[in-house]
Amino acid sequence: MNLAEADPKIAAVQAPAAISVRGLTQRFGDPGDPRAVLAVDSVSLDIARGEFLCLLGPSGCGKSTLLNVIGGLLKPTEGAVTVEGAIVDAPRPDKIAFVFQESTLFPWYTVAENFAIAFKYQGAAASEWRDRTLSALKSVGMAGFIDHYPNQLSIGMRQRVNLARGIAAGTEILLMDEPFAALDEQTRMVLGEDLSTLLAETGKTIVFVTHSLAEAVFLSDRIAVMTARPGRIKKILSIDVPHPRLPGFMLEPRFSEWRNECYALLRDEIREAMAIAETAGKETS
Amino acid sequence: MQARAVQLVFIGLAFAAWYVAGRTGAVSPLFLPPLEDVFQALAQLVQTTEFWSAVGVTLATIARAYLIACVLGIGVAYLVTRSRFLTRLLEPVISNLFAIPITLFFPLFILLFGIGVESKVAYGATNAFFPIALNTIAGLSSVDGRFLNAARSMGFTPFGTFRHVLFPAAFPIMLTGLRIGFFICFASVLAGETISSVSGVGRNIALAAELFEPARMFAWIVVVIAAALVLNTLVSMIENRMRGH
Numbered sequence: 001m002n003l004a005e006a007d008p009k010i011a012a013v014q015a016p017a018a019i020s021v022r023g024l025t026q027r028f029g030d031p032g033d034p035r036a037v038l039a040v041d042s043v044s045l046d047i048a049r050g051e052f053l054c055l056l057g058p059s060g061c062g063k064s065t066l067l068n069v070i071g072g073l074l075k076p077t078e079g080a081v082t083v084e085g086a087i088v089d090a091p092r093p094d095k096i097a098f099v100f101q102e103s104t105l106f107p108w109y110t111v112a113e114n115f116a117i118a119f120k121y122q123g124a125a126a127s128e129w130r131d132r133t134l135s136a137l138k139s140v141g142m143a144g145f146i147d148h149y150p151n152q153l154s155i156g157m158r159q160r161v162n163l164a165r166g167i168a169a170g171t172e173i174l175l176m177d178e179p180f181a182a183l184d185e186q187t188r189m190v191l192g193e194d195l196s197t198l199l200a201e202t203g204k205t206i207v208f209v210t211h212s213l214a215e216a217v218f219l220s221d222r223i224a225v226m227t228a229r230p231g232r233i234k235k236i237l238s239i240d241v242p243h244p245r246l247p248g249f250m251l252e253p254r255f256s257e258w259r260n261e262c263y264a265l266l267r268d269e270i271r272e273a274m275a276i277a278e279t280a281g282k283e284t285s
Numbered sequence: 286m287q288a289r290a291v292q293l294v295f296i297g298l299a300f301a302a303w304y305v306a307g308r309t310g311a312v313s314p315l316f317l318p319p320l321e322d323v324f325q326a327l328a329q330l331v332q333t334t335e336f337w338s339a340v341g342v343t344l345a346t347i348a349r350a351y352l353i354a355c356v357l358g359i360g361v362a363y364l365v366t367r368s369r370f371l372t373r374l375l376e377p378v379i380s381n382l383f384a385i386p387i388t389l390f391f392p393l394f395i396l397l398f399g400i401g402v403e404s405k406v407a408y409g410a411t412n413a414f415f416p417i418a419l420n421t422i423a424g425l426s427s428v429d430g431r432f433l434n435a436a437r438s439m440g441f442t443p444f445g446t447f448r449h450v451l452f453p454a455a456f457p458i459m460l461t462g463l464r465i466g467f468f469i470c471f472a473s474v475l476a477g478e479t480i481s482s483v484s485g486v487g488r489n490i491a492l493a494a495e496l497f498e499p500a501r502m503f504a505w506i507v508v509v510i511a512a513a514l515v516l517n518t519l520v521s522m523i524e525n526r527m528r529g530h
Contacts, residue, residue, distance in 0.1 A: 073437055093440030104435040108453035117449050121440045169439075 016084075017046040018173060018205040019070060024079035026065050039065045041230035042079065049172075052199060052206045052243070054220040056213070056262060058273035062231030063209045064177050070207060071096050071175045083173065093122055099166035099176040101159075105150040111137070111161050112146045118165055136168035137161065139198060156187040163195065167202065176208045180215065192218055193247060200243035213266075217258045218245060225265045228272035235265055318500040327504035340508070343474065343486040346402050350409030351470045357410070358417030358466065359459070363447065365418075366425040376422055383415035388476075395481055402484070405477040413470035420462025424455030460527060464520055471516065475509060 024043045029036030039062040047053050055063040068074040070081050072088040081088045083095055105114050115133040116126075124132065137143040140160040150158050159179060166174055180188045192215055199206060210216050216223045223237045239258055241249060249255055300320065306312045307319025314322075330336045365375045391408060398404035428451055436450045478487025486505060493502035 068434075071438060073434055091438050091440055093438065096438070098435065098438040100431055100435055103429075104431050106432065106450065106453070108456075109449075117441075117445070118439050121442070121445060 016049075018049040018051070018084065019045075019047040019207070020082045021045040021047075021066075021070065022079050022082075024066070024069060024081065025077050026062065026069060026074065027077040038230040040069070041232050043231065043233055044079075045224060045233065047205060047207060049205055050203045052208065052219055052221045054216040054223045055207065055209045055226060056211065056216045056223050056266070057226030057231060058228050058266065058270040059211060060273055060277065061226045061228055061269070063226055066226075066231060067175050067177055067207060067209050071098055073098075093169070093171075095171055096173045096175060097166045097169035097171040099163055099174060099179045101162075101177070101179060101182055103158075103182065105158055105162050105165070107150050110147050110149055111142070111153075114150070114161070115165055115168060118169060122169065132168055136164040139167070140164045140194065155182055156184075156191065159183060159187075159191060160194075163191070163198075167198065167204075172205055174204050174206045176206065178209050178211070180210075180212075188212070188215065189247070193245075195219065197244040213259050213262045214250065216262060217255055218250060223258075223262060225262060226269070228269045229276055234269070237261060315497070315499055318503055322500040323503040323507065326498075326500040327507060330501070330504050330508075339484060339486050339489050342402065342484045343478065346405050346478075346485060347409060347471055347474045350406045350474055351413055351467055353406070353410040354413035354417055354466055354470060355463065358414045358462070359421050361414075362418045362421030362425055363451075365422055372422065372426055376419075379415065379418055379422070383419060387412050387473075391477065391480060394477070400481055400483055402482075405474050405482060405485070408477045409470045409474040412473040413466035415466075416469060417459075417462045417466040420465070421455065421459045424458030424462075425451055427458065428454040457528065460524055464524060467516075467520060471513070 022044050024040060025038070026040040027036060027038050043066060045053075055066060057063045065074065069076050070088070072081075072091045075089055083092065088096075105111075106117075109117070112130065112133055115136070116129045119129050119132065120126075133146060134143055137146055140163060142157060142160050142164065145153060145157065145161070150161070153161065159182075163179065166176070180191055183191065196219060208216075208219060217239055220239050223239065225234045225237065226232065227234045237258060303317065304320045306317060307314070307321070361379075365371050365379075387408070394404045394408045394411075398407050432450050432454060433446065436446045441449065474485075475487040478485040479491045480487075482488045486509060490502055490505045490509075493499075493505060
């Protein structure tokens with residue numbers, strides 16, 4: 001028996017990268033245009049199979065842009081993203097699922113219908129829809145709300161449903177764009193705990209965009225701290241703690257150390273981001 | 286409830302005034318025939334097959350014109366909103382065309398489509414097209430980009446995106462256009478029939494006026510008013526149901 005099989009952590013490091021980002025640059029607008037924005041600047045990054053990677057950075061640093069390029073929603077200006085060796089240049093619903101903020105549940109459909117259309121375009125048989133929806137909702141404790149409309153649920157409940165929709169897609173890769181941003185601090189922490197447990201079970205590869213330091217440290221295997229615009233990777237931190245993580249982790253001294261390290265890395269970038277926003281405000285006014 | 290009672294009192298007063306005006310001869314019966322004459326004319330009218338065929342022609346014309354306006358209005362709006370550039374280019378064009386009184390071109394409709402039903406269908410459809418297209422453009426351009434991103438990430442086809450995302454998201458704003466479009470359609474078909482046609486309710490109103498039969502003319506007008514009230518109630522009911530959840 002070799003080490004790789006015994007320790008999933010080592011297996012993740014040795015396995016070929018699930019997602020590979022090479023020299024990725026994303027520019028919006030024509031190069032000569034004064035309003036053109038360089039959002040992401042030559043980012044290279046490997047994400048191992050089963051890894052939870054956080055993109056952490058100040059507002060407007062291009063972390064969501066980077067995530068959208070990884071998921072094939074945006075075509076990169078330069079560089080490429082490969083998933084298991086294949087270049088991503090369009091959405092890949094068979095391999096990659098997104099979880100956005102809870103408000104992307106379609107409000108005109110019930111919870112069940114929201115799942116059903118997602119399954120439909122994945123090519124799942126109609127007879128499976130309800131069973132798969134129920135088991136996904138069970139995993140987040142929302143099975144009783146299958147026939148509710150999203151607006152009949154609280155924001156926290158909606159995000160549970162939304163999370164379940166992303167997981168139910170059954171893809172190996174899950175891209176999460178600030179899924180908890182609209183939630184209050186307590187709900188956010190509870191959902192974070194649930195997510196940690198769920199992920200330990202599913203073994204998915206996850207890229208998670210956030211600007212919450214505590215969320216990043218609590219959930220991640222690695223944190224990629226990004227610079228202010230244009231977004232570059234400033235440093236990658238490894239959080240070497242197995243999943244599922246318990247709330248007690250947040251009380252440990254090493255939790256605060258990692259959190260402080262992230263903050264130290266981010267401080268100047270946040271000031272820089274604020275300065276960029278200020279000049280942008282002056283230009284438009 | 287109280288408002289409804291006051292409304293009914295006003296309608297009652299209007300009829301009472303009409304009745305008194307007819308009795309005292311204060312208003313020439315040529316402009317406003319006595320109330321009882323109008324109801325007598327109406328009672329005779331509904332017994333004729335000519336009445337029902339005229340009503341049938343007009344309703345069918347409105348239905349055809351409205352259907353065409355819906356299909357073209359929503360279709361054009363969908364194509365226009367496929368790109369932000371097209372929207373910026375064409376939305377002002379459509380909204381400026383809407384500002385031009387289409388009545389000016391009514392003779393052209395007669396030339397192109399003849400004096401029969403077709404010209405009224407085309408005229409009603411043209412009039413109703415604009416509010417439907419403009420409101421649908423407004424609705425479709427206001428759809429939250431996050432819904433579209435979510436749809437793309439789940440691999441929706443273009444038709445699936447329209448059916449499951451664009452249409453339901455734009456629907457509340459579209460509904461306003463569909464409602465306005467319907468009543469514009471109703472009004473233009475009747476106006477068209479009154480100005481130039483060979484059949485329909487509007488044609489009979491014009492005919493009664495030409496033959497100096499004011500009681501008969503007002504009887505037809507009462508029918509149109511009743512139809513407008515019924516249709517308005519119906520449209521409100523459909524709208525409330527559709528705005529449901």
